[in-house]
Amino acid sequence: MNLVGGLTGRGPSWRATVDMPRALVVALHLRDxxxxxxxxxxxxxxxxPSVDLDGALVQRATQAAAEAWVPWWHGLLARNPEFSGVPPLVPDPFPELPVDLRALIGTGxxxxDAWFNARKREDLQALRQGVRPAATPRVGLIVNEVEQELGRAAAPFDLLISILPVTGLWGRRARRDHVLISRSLAAYEDGVAALLEPVVRDLAG
Structure with a gap:
């Protein structure tokens, strides 16, 4: 997890968290x-890297499971006050999930988790080699530009940037304060700047 932020005389002004959330990656792995x-x-x-079909999961890939996956995914994207990032993988209590989706999660x-942990090890190795997502410094640069234009400190905000190991240069604003970006986009400075600038300006202005 990478954190960047600003301070005023009264304390934190803004914060951006850059991370690869386990819950989102696991949900996508089960889907694929x-x-x-x-x-x-x-x-x-x-x-x-692409995920092969798992015969045991394909047997459980019912239409009901696919339909239940969608609201589950949107629930994981919600930023609730009690969580610093995305919500946990399953709600409490667990039986609240539809039975077909519960069966899929239990099997897969x-x-x-093993696939997710392998990607985290890759990211840690990249950090040791000095490779950091372009999104981390970019937020601070945009905030500085906004503050210079406005002549005041940025409005307080807490932005979550979820990096996902998915194909292509892909990014979406999932919520006002939550952005999804692919690994490739996170490493592409011009591309991530184009996505983040209107988001940060909206939050900081």
Whole structure:
């Protein structure tokens, strides 16, 4: 997790958190490994590296499971005050999830967690080599520009930038204070600047 932020004499002014959330990646892994056909505005492209179909999950990939995946995904994108990032993978209590989706999660969670942990190790290795997402410094630069234009400190905000290991240069504003971006876009300075600038200006102005 990377944090950047600004300070005023009275304390924190703004904060941006850049992270790869386990819950979102696991949900996408289950979608891809089961071959779920889902339709939702903010569903990202397929994972990268690509995930093979899992026969045990394909057997559980019912229409009911696909339909339940969509509201589950939107629930994971919600930023609730009690969570610093995205909500946990499953609600409490667990039985609130529809039975077909619960069965899919129960079967596919170990492989999804292993895949997620492998991507986190890759990111840690990149950090050790000095490679950081372009999104981290870009937010601060945009805030500085806004403050110079306005002649005052940025309005307080708390922006969550979720980096997802999905294909292509892809990004979406999922909520007013939550942005989804692919790994490739996170590393592409001009591309991530184009996505983040209107978001940060909206929050900081």
């Amino acid at each position: 490994a089961a071959g779920l056909q889902v339709r939702t505005e903010h569903a990202p492209p397929p994972l990268e 969670l170990p492989a999804a």
